[in-house]
Each structure stands twice: as C-alpha cells, then as structure tokens.
Amino acid sequence: MKKDLLTLRDLTSDDLQTIFELASKLKAERGRVPFTPLAGKSVGLIFAKSSTRTRVSFEVGVGELGGRPLYLDQARMQVGRGETVADTANVLSRYLHGIVIRTFAHADVAELARVATIPVINALTDEYHPCQILADLLTIREYSGRVDKSIRMAFYGDGRSNIANSLMLAARLTGMELVIAAPKEERPREELLDGCPNIHWELDPIKAAEGVDYFYTDVWVSMGFEDEKERRMQIFRPYQVNEKLFEHARPEAKFLHCLPAHRGEEVSAGVMDDPKRSIVFDEAENRLHVQKAVMALLMK
Ligand code: CP
Ligand code: NVA
Numbered sequence: 001m002k003k004d005l006l007t008l009r010d011l012t013s014d015d016l017q018t019i020f021e022l023a024s025k026l027k028a029e030r031g032r033v034p035f036t037p038l039a040g041k042s043v044g045l046i047f048a049k050s051s052t053r054t055r056v057s058f059e060v061g062v063g064e065l066g067g068r069p070l071y072l073d074q075a076r077m078q079v080g081r082g083e084t085v086a087d088t089a090n091v092l093s094r095y096l097h098g099i100v101i102r103t104f105a106h107a108d109v110a111e112l113a114r115v116a117t118i119p120v121i122n123a124l125t126d127e128y129h130p131c132q133i134l135a136d137l138l139t140i141r142e143y144s145g146r147v148d149k150s151i152r153m154a155f156y157g158d159g160r161s162n163i164a165n166s167l168m169l170a171a172r173l174t175g176m177e178l179v180i181a182a183p184k185e186e187r188p189r190e191e192l193l194d195g196c197p198n199i200h201w202e203l204d205p206i207k208a209a210e211g212v213d214y215f216y217t218d219v220w221v222s223m224g225f226e227d228e229k230e231r232r233m234q235i236f237r238p239y240q241v242n243e244k245l246f247e248h249a250r251p252e253a254k255f256l257h258c259l260p261a262h263r264g265e266e267v268s269a270g271v272m273d274d275p276k277r278s279i280v281f282d283e284a285e286n287r288l289h290v291q292k293a294v295m296a297l298l299m300k
Contacts, residue, residue, distance in 0.1 A: 001297055004113040004120045006106075007128045008169035016137070016173060022293035023138055023286070036066025037300040041097035043067055045123070048074035048103040049223045053259060054123050054131065057288040058100050065292055067097070067299075074103060089115035098299040104224055119298040121291075124162060126224055132258045133166040134294065135286040137174065139279060140214060142286075143254060149175040149198065152250075153214040156181045156205065156239045157266050158232070159188040163218040163258050168192040171199050181208035183235045205239050209248035216256040217241045217266040233265070242268035246277065254279050 001018075002010045011019070026035065043062045047055060055071065062069035074080055079088045089112045092099055098119045101109055106125040113120035122130055137147050144151055151174075155167055159182030168188060171178035178199045180188045188201050202208040209215070220236040221229050246253055255271050255278045263269040272278055 005130055005294055005298065006109055006113055006122045008130050008133060008166060008173055011173065013173060018297065019134060019290060019293045020138055020141055022296060023289040026292050027289040031064060037296045038062060038065040038067025041067045041299060042070060042095065043098040043100060044070045044072050044092055044096045046072045046074050046099060046101040051102060053284055053287050054102060057291055058123065061288055061292040061295060065296060085111045086115045093117040098295065121294060127162055128166050129162040130166055131287065131291055132163065133170045134290045135283055136256055137170060138286045138290050139283045143279065144213065147174045147176060149177065151176040152212050153216055154179045154181055154208045154212045156215065156217045156241050157220055157236050158182065158186050158218060158222065159201065160186050161218050161222050164188060165192060167216065168199055172196055179208045181205045181239055185235050205245065206248060209245040212249040212253050214254050214256055215241050215245065218258055219260065219262060220266055240266060240268060241271055243270050256280065256283055259284055
C-alpha cells in the first residue's frame with residue numbers, strides 16, 4: 001500500500017480487499033483477540049471542522065489498536081497563525097507515527113503528506129472523504145456479499161460534494177454502477193465522469209432510481225458552504241430521497257447516508273427511520289472497523 005490515504009486513487013483493488021478482510025476480522029473479533037499494532041505509537045488527529053463520527057471512531061480506534069490518540073484543534077495550532085503546512089509536517093513527523101486530518105483545502109492535506117515522513121490519512125476535505133466511502137463499501141459488502149458491477153447505487157443531491165467525488169472514485173475502483181442524480185448547477189465534475197462507462201449523471205430523480213440497490217445522499221450544505229445555504233436549498237429540493245423513489249428501485253433496496261442527516265431536506269423522515277430500508281447506523285459503525293484496518297496497515 002502507499003504511504004498515505006488521501007483519496008481512493010491511493011488504493012488498488014487488492015488494497016481494498018486487504019482492508020475489507022482485516023476490517024471484517026476485527027469487527028467479528030470485537031477485541032477478544034489481542035491486536036495492538038499501534039502499541040507505543042502516537043497518532044495526531046487534526047480537525048479544522050466539526051465532527052462526531054470521524055473524531056470518535058478514530059480516537060477509539062487508535063486506542064483499541066494499542067496506540068495513543070492526540071486530538072489537535074487546527075484553530076489552536078500555529079498553522080492557524082501562519083506557520084507553513086510543510087514546517088508543521090516536518091515537526092509532527094518527529095513526534096508522531098501517523099496523522100489523521102480533517103480540513104478545508106485538499107491541497108493542504110496533499111502538502112502535509114508530501115512533506116511528512118509518516119502516514120497521513122484524509123478524514124475529509126472539501127473535495128474527498130475516503131474513510132467514509134470505505135465504510136460504505138464495507139457495508140454494501142456485508143449486505144450484498146460483494147461490491148462489483150452487479151451493484152447499482154444512486155447518489156442524490158450535491159454532485160460535487162466530497163461524498164459524490166469519492167463515490168465516483170469508488171465506482172472506478174470497484175466497477176459498481178453509479179448514477180449521480182444532481183441539478184446542472186452542481187453536476188458531477190467532468191474529470192471524475194470521463195472515461196468511466198459505469199458512472200452516469202442523471203437530471204431526472206425518478207429515472208435515476210430505476211433498479212437501484214442502494215440509495216445514498218449527503219447534506220445539501222456541506223461544512224464550509226454555509227454562505228450558499230439559500231441557493232442550495234432551492235436547487236436540491238427535487239432530489240430528496242423519499243418513499244416515492246423506492247417504488248422504482250429493487251424491492252430490497254437500502255438507504256445509505258454518511259450522516260449527519262437532515263430529515264425533511266435531503267432525506268424524508270420515513271426513509272431515514274425505516275428499519276427495513278435504512279442501514280445508516282451499520283454504516284456509521286463500520287467507520288470504526290475500516291479505519292482500524294487502514295491504520296493498522298499504514299502505521300504498523
Ligand atoms: N460522516 C462523518 O464524517 O461524520 P462526522 O462529520 O460526524 O465526522
Ligand atoms: N459533505 C459533508 C459530509 C459530512 C460528513 C460535509 O462536507 O459537510
């Protein structure tokens with residue numbers, strides 16, 4: 001595997017299988033079998049944005065692997081007062097054995113990884129959220145027994161969000177069929193669609209639902225885009241995932257969401273809270289297992 005996990009471009013399909021296998025094993029063992037590859041190691045968790053799942057699952061995950069997590073609020077670091085990302089990377093590489101970072105510009109994470117001599121894991125940037133999508137794929141694997149071209153997913157809403165971008169990379173990696181149902185103002189980025197026949201952009205939300213195994217949506221206003229709230233509420237309104245869409249999907253179709261969810265916006269309360277359809281809490285749990293696998297493989 002590569003030193004860092006910045007986007008799913010960093011993984012081969014063999015790497016993905018290795019991650020799935022270790023994550024599933026750790027999940028099944030539930031800590032009964034000692035596994036402490038991070039014993040004596042410290043992992044810095046830099047956050048410039050809010051988080052519930054990512055922060056807690058990484059902090060708990062580092063601890064369960066025998067290591068020590070250090071939560072670092074980016075606003076309280078010197079990088080917030082003008083120290084360069086490169087100097088920060090150099091210094092942290094002398095103390096830590098790995099860095100997990102959630103911030104705004106993807107370029108900052110790329111620069112951190114370029115200079116750091118220790119593994120860097122992207123815990124969300126404006127452009128990508130690879131750890132979330134690894135957990136999503138693990139969840140699909142559990143429910144469908146595989147993640148390949150036989151799986152059809154439809155993503156609804158912001159076609160340029162970090163989630164949509166990462167799902168497109170996941171479709172490239174796994175071959176799954178992915179339809180992005182999005183308005184033209186926030187349609188998927190050309191360079192992520194180009195040359196990939198299993199990824200489609202669809203304006204019509206009903207057409208996008210045909211034969212779907214997994215519906216997926218994300219917030220309409222991502223962190224850092226709060227100024228655009230009014231415009232976003234308008235343009236994404238036709239792309240809510242609700243009961244009506246399920247009538248066009250496969251009978252056993254499931255609902256995924258990275259969370260946090262806004263009932264009545266990107267998803268109806270009926271779908272979000274339907275135990276037959278919504279598998280969002282299994283998906284959230286899988287963040288812990290998959291990230292433990294990634295850290296064990298990169299930081300051992
Ligand atoms: N899905 C996700 O990354 O959640 P948090 O923002 O709570 O970490
Ligand atoms: N697109 C969302 C994902 C939250 C996990 C955001 O960036 O806020």
